[in-house]
Each structure stands twice: as structure tokens, then as C-alpha cells.
Amino acid sequence: MVSAANVAQDSVPIFRIASDFVHSMKPPSTISGFGSSPTTVVEWSDVHKTYRMGDEKVHALNGVDWTIRQGEYWAVMGPSGSGKSTLLNLLGCLDRPSRGRCRMFGHELRELSDDQLSELRLRRLGFIFQSFNLIPQLTVCENIELPLFYMGETARAAGERARALAVEVGLADRLQHRPTELSGGQQQRVAVARALAADPWLLLADEPTGNLDTATSAQIMELLDGLHAQGRTVVLVTHEDQIASHAKSALHMLDGRIDKLIV
Amino acid sequence: MIEWRENRTWRNIRVGLKSLMLHKLRSFLTVLGVVFGVSSVIAMLSVGEGAGAQAMEQIRQLGAQNIIIDSIKPIDEERSGSTAGRLIDYGIRYEDVQRIVETFETVHRLVPVKTLRQDGRLRTREMELRLVGTTHEWFDLVQRPVLAGRVLSAEDNRRAANPVVLTEHGARRLLAGAHTIGEILRIGGHHYEVIGIIQSADEEADGRTPDARVDAYIPIETARHRYGDISVRIQAGSREIERVELHQLIIQLDRIEDVEPTAAGLEAMFAQRPSSQTDYRIRVPLALLRQAEATQRTFNIVLGSIAGISLLVGGIGIMNIMLASVTERTREIGIRRAIGARRRQIIAQFLVETAALSTLGGIIGLAFGFATPLLITFFTGMPTIITVWSLVLALGISMGIGILFGIYPAMRAAQLDPITALRHE
Numbered sequence: 087m088v089s090a091a092n093v094a095q096d097s098v099p100i101f102r103i104a105s106d107f108v109h110s111m112k113p114p115s116t117i118s119g120f121g122s123s124p125t126t127v128v129e130w131s132d133v134h135k136t137y138r139m140g141d142e143k144v145h146a147l148n149g150v151d152w153t154i155r156q157g158e159y160w161a162v163m164g165p166s167g168s169g170k171s172t173l174l175n176l177l178g179c180l181d182r183p184s185r186g187r188c189r190m191f192g193h194e195l196r197e198l199s200d201d202q203l204s205e206l207r208l209r210r211l212g213f214i215f216q217s218f219n220l221i222p223q224l225t226v227c228e229n230i231e232l233p234l235f236y237m238g239e240t241a242r243a244a245g246e247r248a249r250a251l252a253v254e255v256g257l258a259d260r261l262q263h264r265p266t267e268l269s270g271g272q273q274q275r276v277a278v279a280r281a282l283a284a285d286p287w288l289l290l291a292d293e294p295t296g297n298l299d300t301a302t303s304a305q306i307m308e309l310l311d312g313l314h315a316q317g318r319t320v321v322l323v324t325h326e327d328q329i330a331s332h333a334k335s336a337l338h339m340l341d342g343r344i345d346k347l348i349v
Numbered sequence: 350m351i352e353w354r355e356n357r358t359w360r361n362i363r364v365g366l367k368s369l370m371l372h373k374l375r376s377f378l379t380v381l382g383v384v385f386g387v388s389s390v391i392a393m394l395s396v397g398e399g400a401g402a403q404a405m406e407q408i409r410q411l412g413a414q415n416i417i418i419d420s421i422k423p424i425d426e427e428r429s430g431s432t433a434g435r436l437i438d439y440g441i442r443y444e445d446v447q448r449i450v451e452t453f454e455t456v457h458r459l460v461p462v463k464t465l466r467q468d469g470r471l472r473t474r475e476m477e478l479r480l481v482g483t484t485h486e487w488f489d490l491v492q493r494p495v496l497a498g499r500v501l502s503a504e505d506n507r508r509a510a511n512p513v514v515l516t517e518h519g520a521r522r523l524l525a526g527a528h529t530i531g532e533i534l535r536i537g538g539h540h541y542e543v544i545g546i547i548q549s550a551d552e553e554a555d556g557r558t559p560d561a562r563v564d565a566y567i568p569i570e571t572a573r574h575r576y577g578d579i580s581v582r583i584q585a586g587s588r589e590i591e592r593v594e595l596h597q598l599i600i601q602l603d604r605i606e607d608v609e610p611t612a613a614g615l616e617a618m619f620a621q622r623p624s625s626q627t628d629y630r631i632r633v634p635l636a637l638l639r640q641a642e643a644t645q646r647t648f649n650i651v652l653g654s655i656a657g658i659s660l661l662v663g664g665i666g667i668m669n670i671m672l673a674s675v676t677e678r679t680r681e682i683g684i685r686r687a688i689g690a691r692r693r694q695i696i697a698q699f700l701v702e703t704a705a706l707s708t709l710g711g712i713i714g715l716a717f718g719f720a721t722p723l724l725i726t727f728f729t730g731m732p733t734i735i736t737v738w739s740l741v742l743a744l745g746i747s748m749g750i751g752i753l754f755g756i757y758p759a760m761r762a763a764q765l766d767p768i769t770a771l772r773h774e
Contacts, residue, residue: 180768201691208689219684236690
């Protein structure tokens with residue numbers, strides 16, 4: 087396996103392509119202010135999220151203040167029902183808060199339309215899921231290309247980028263395979279490559295090792311650590327202390343509030 | 350810009366086809382619904398068109414530019430028992446012809462017809478012949494190929510000469526052939542010279558065309574002079590004496606637009622005649638044609654809608670399958686949305702699939718639609734006509750239905766909440 091730390095030096099071309107992407111991003115007609123400095127990626131203050139379950143109101147988030155700066159490595163922890171999933175949905179631009187200031191990449195989430203949320207997910211976020219969430223009908227290469235496809239990249243540019251990323255995660259020889267033909271660890275590496283395809287500002291890993299054995303988990307964590315070492319911002323959601331220990335900062339949720347913040 | 354747009358469309362199509370190929374049997378059955386819909390629309394319309402065209406061709410042989418006036422024996426005269434021995438005088442007069450020529454400028458040709466039954470004899474063969482006394486213009490009007498010799502000329506009429514033109518039908522009865530040209534045919538005691546043989550009307554158009562069941566033509570002037578206007582028919586126990594000047598008038602007009610006004614004018618003119626009874630009938634083939642066309646349209650609409658319903662059923666089949674597909678692929682949709690696909694892009698993906706299904710079905714249906722009428726004609730002998738518009742209609746409707754019935758499932762897919770969709774197992 088190619089260690090991610092080495093890749094940082096080896097894969098200069100990737101970053102050249104990546105910076106091209108930044109320039110080729112949609113003009114501010116869809117989202118304004120993309121040119122702003124990304125030093126502060128997430129800026130939340132007093133964020134509330136209330137669900138209505140029948141007649142009952144559920145306060146999933148009850149005043150969360152949180153800031154993530156560029157290059158930080160966070161672990162989000164907490165028991166089930168603590169509001170961890172809701173926090174993740176907001177962080178993933180999949181939902182909007184009920185109240186409070188919730189800025190993501192310089193945009194107030196509540197003010198964005200569905201299309202603009204999609205745009206943020208496409209260009210600013212890289213998702214890594216517990217269950218990999220690859221599309222079984224598509225090959226490894228096509229799975230990695232998927233975000234580029236939605237960005238409107240040409241097939242050639244997308245293919246080159248996908249190949250480079252596959253090399254980076256150590257799957258260069260598996261490009262034409264189906265996800266079902268791969269092991270769990272390999273599938274998760276495809277997911278990492280897909281998350282990196284659009285060169286996002288924030289990598290969001292939701293229990294990335296939850297479905298993997300210890301040895302494979304260690305490899306995936308090594309890969310994530312390497313990405314952090316390259317300067318990427320990573321948020322890791324987990325319930326395992328051992329996994330959380332890879333992160334530099336930690337946030338513990340309890341009953342919709344921040345229980346403990348270790349910076 | 351254009352390069353990646355095309356590229357994206359192409360990839361959309363490829364992704365759509367790929368997921369269709371994953372469920373080959375299911376896609377095939379869905380397509381089958383459209384195939385039957387499209388082919389039945391085309392086949393039904395071709396049968397309707399074929400049946401209609403046959404009827405209309407028969408009417409067209411009467412000539413759309415013509416108006417035909419027949420002499421009719423008044424009904425009352427026929428009923429009263431006292432006709433025996435009495436002279437019945439009715440029908441179109443020579444003076445009517447004169448008046449028509451003077452009144453209507455729209456008339457291009459006016460062909461008088463006098464029908465007679467006379468005993469004929471060629472060599473040793475004797476039989477009663479149905480004769481038509483007319484002018485040379487008849488042959489311009491009812492154009493039939495000349496099989497041998499020549500037809501009547503204007504000169505023949507002026508001289509009231511004695512030429513006779515046999516029809517194919519008459520020639521067969523008299524056992525005449527090309528060798529008969531120049532021979533003498535005796536008709537009612539007078540000598541005629543056979544100058545030509547022309548083809549008869551189709552047997553199938555029986556009674557429709559003016560020249561059906563005619564044995565021979567002679568100049569009308571000759572007929573008047575030789576046989577007069579009075580005919581005597583002796584039936585068992587009774588004698589019928591009729592006086593009819595002309596049995597039929599065929600009026601050809603210059604332009605088709607003049608047909609209906611002229612017909613109306615003729616109606617008015619004949620209504621003012623001194624005759625106490627209605628002894629004429631005005632036939633307008635154009636009106637018949639219009640009527641037949643209207644019938645044909647109704648027929649087509651009925652057949653077409655029956656077939657259209659099967660197309661609709663095909664469309665509902667597509668919708669059903671696509672809805673199942675959306676449910677089945679909820680998680681995939683969630684993944685795509687989480688990665689950053691917009692609603693529009695999800696809609697496009699599903700629409701491409703339905704469009705592919707219905708287009709494929711439409712094209713296969715087109716092939717079946719071509720083959721079915723051929724088989725119908727081959728096995729039943731029914732005429733069928735495949736028109737271009739029925740092809741366009743069937744294909745257009747099938748694609749339209751595909752898209753229409755694809756929109757709802759696609760919208761449902763796009764409206765899925767990505768969070769819920771991602772959690773879907």
C-alpha cells in the first residue's frame with residue numbers, strides 16, 4: 087500500500103489538477119463569495135435543531151457553538167441520541183438548522199436553496215460513510231468520477247483524475263472492478279478517493295472503520311492521518327476512543343449540547 | 350463548453366442504459382408493452398386507411414369533378430296499375446341540355462347518354478345488347494384503354510354514321526376480338542361497322558362507374574334517328590311504353606371548387622321544370638367523396654383510439670416499473686444526492702431511462718407495425734395502407750407517453766430526502 091504521507095510528495099500533479107478545479111468552479115451566480123479565505127471552514131454559534139415527532143418537539147441540537155479552522159483534525163463522539171447524527175447532517179450540508187448562526191464555508195446554511203446545498207456538498211465536502219455507499223452498478227473508476235461527472239468535467243479529465251486518485255489510495259489495478267468484487271478495506275479506499283475527487287475543503291468521515299476489522303481499520307486511519315498531514319481538514323465521527331485518538335481535537339455530544347470540547 | 354455538455358448527456362444515457370441492462374427481463378417486458386401499443390396503432394390505422402381508400406377509389410372513378418344527372422321513372426307512375434299500354438313520358442329532355450349549356454359557364458364537358466336495349470347479331474351470334482348512345486366526349490370523360498381500333502369521333506355524330514365501339518364486356522359476349530374490327534354488327538335491324546374495342550370498368554366497381562354493364566357505344570345522333578325516344582317493353586301480360594329523351598347526363602366542370610355551387614344551381618333549375626313528378630336524380634361524386642372521407646375519419650379515430658389505449662397501458666407499465674425502480678434504488682439516489690447531485694440531475698437520470706425504454710419500444714413497435722399489415726393483407730386479402738403520419742403519430746405518442754409517465758417517478762426520486770434515502774436499506 088502506498089502510504090498517504092509519501093503520496094504528499096509523489097502526487098504533485100494531482101494538486102495541480104486540483105487547483106485547476108478551484109479555478110473552474112461555478113461563478114458566484116450559484117454561490118456567492120467562493121473566493122473568500124477558507125481559514126475558517128465551519129463557524130457555528132447557538133445552533134438549534136428541532137424536529138417535530140407527532141405532537142412532541144424533539145430538540146436534537148440545543149445551542150451548539152463550534153468553529154473548525156482549515157487543517158484541523160476533529161473527532162466527534164457521543165452516545166446514540168446525543169444529537170451526533172443531526173450535527174453530522176448539518177456539517178454535511180444535508181439539512182438546515184432551526185435557529186442560530188450556522189456558517190459553512192462562509193455561507194449561512196439557512197439561506198441556501200436546495201441546489202446551493204447540493205453545490206456545497208459537491209465542491210466543498212467529501213463524504214466517507216460507515217457502509218462505504220458506493221454505487222454497485224458502477225465500476226471503481228466510475229464511482230470515483232461521480233462527483234466530477236456532476237461537476238460537468240470532461241470524460242478525459244475525470245478519468246485522469248480518477249486514475250491519479252486510485253494510485254493515491256493504492257487501487258490503481260482495481261479501476262475496472264465492481265465494488266462488490268472488492269474487500270471492505272478496498273471499498274472504503276474507493277470511497278476516500280471519491281471524497282477527494284472534487285478537492286473538498288472538508289472531509290467528513292462517519293464511522294469510517296465501523297464495518298472493518300482491526301487491521302484494515304488501521305490502514306484506513308493511516309490514510310486519513312496522511313490526508314490530514316497534507317493539510318486537509320478532517321472531521322471523524324466515531325464511538326471508539328482508539329479511533330478518536332487519531333484526531334487532534336475532540337467534541338463530545340450529550341443531550342443535544344456539547345459536553346466536552348478538547349482542543 | 351459544448352464538448353462537456355454533449356459528454357454529460359451521453360454519460361447520462363450510458364448510465365441509464367446500464368441500469369436497464371441490469372434488469373434485462375424486466376426492461377424487456379416493459380418495452381413489450383410499448384411495442385404492442387405502437388404496432389397496434391400502426392396496424393389498426395393501416396387497416397382503416399386501406400378499407401377507406403378502396404371505397405374512395407370507387408367514388409373517385411365517378412370523377413370528383415363530375416355531376417351526374419339520371420332520368421328516373423316517377424314512383425307514382427310505377428305504382429298505379431294503369432300503366433299498361435299507356436305512354437310514360439319522363440326524364441331529361443334535349444332542351445334541358447340546351448338550357449344547362451346556356452346557363453352554366455362552369456361546364457367544361459356535357460356528355461349525353463341514351464341507353465337502349467336492342468337485339469344484336471354478329472355473324473351467327475344473336476343476343477340482346479345494352480347500348481349507349483353518346484358523343485365522342487364520353488371517351489374523354491371515362492378514360493379507358495383502347496384495346497383495338499378507335500373510338501367514336503365528333504364526325505361520327507355529325508354524320509349520324511353507323512360505327513359501333515364494343516366494350517371488352519360486350520366483345521366477350523359476342524365472341525368478338527381484334528379481328529372483328531371492320532365487320533358488320535346488326536343492331537335492331539340496322540347495320541353497324543365495328544370500329545374499336547375498349548376496356549370495361551373493373552368488375553369490382555360494378556354499378557359504380559358510368560360504363561358498367563355496357564356492351565357497345567354508338568353515336569347518340571344515330572341512336573335518336575334509328576330508334577327514336579320511345580321504347581316498348583313487353584313483359585308477361587303487359588306492355589310498357591316509355592318515352593325518355595336522355596337517360597343520363599354527365600357534366601364535367603373545369604374546377605373542383607365549382608362542383609357544389611353548380612350542383613345547387615342544377616337542382617334549382619330542375620326543380621322549376623314543368624314536370625309534375627320528380628323524374629331526375631342529381632348525383633355529386635364529390636359530395637359522396639366528402640361523406641366517405643368523413644366516415645373514414647370516424648373509422649380511423651375509433652380504431653386509433655382503441656390502439657391508443659393499448660399504448661396508454663404500455664405507458665402505465667413504464668411508470669409502474671420506474672416507480673419500482675425508484676424505490677429499489679432509494680439508497681443509490683441518496684448517495685448521489687449526498688455527493689452533490691442536484692434534483693434536476695436525478696430527474697434527468699430517470700427520464701433518460703424511461704425515454705430509452707419508450708424509444709426502444711417505439712422502434713421495435715414500428716418494425717412490428719410494418720409487418721402486421723403485410724401479414725393481414727397476405728392472409729385475409731384485406732387492403733392495408735401504411736401512412737407516414739401513422740408512423741410519426743405512433744412513435745411520437747409512444748415517446749411522449751414514455752416521458753410523461755417517467756416524469757412522476759423521476760420527480761419522486763428527486764424529492765427524496767437525502768438523509769432518509771441514505772439510511773434506506
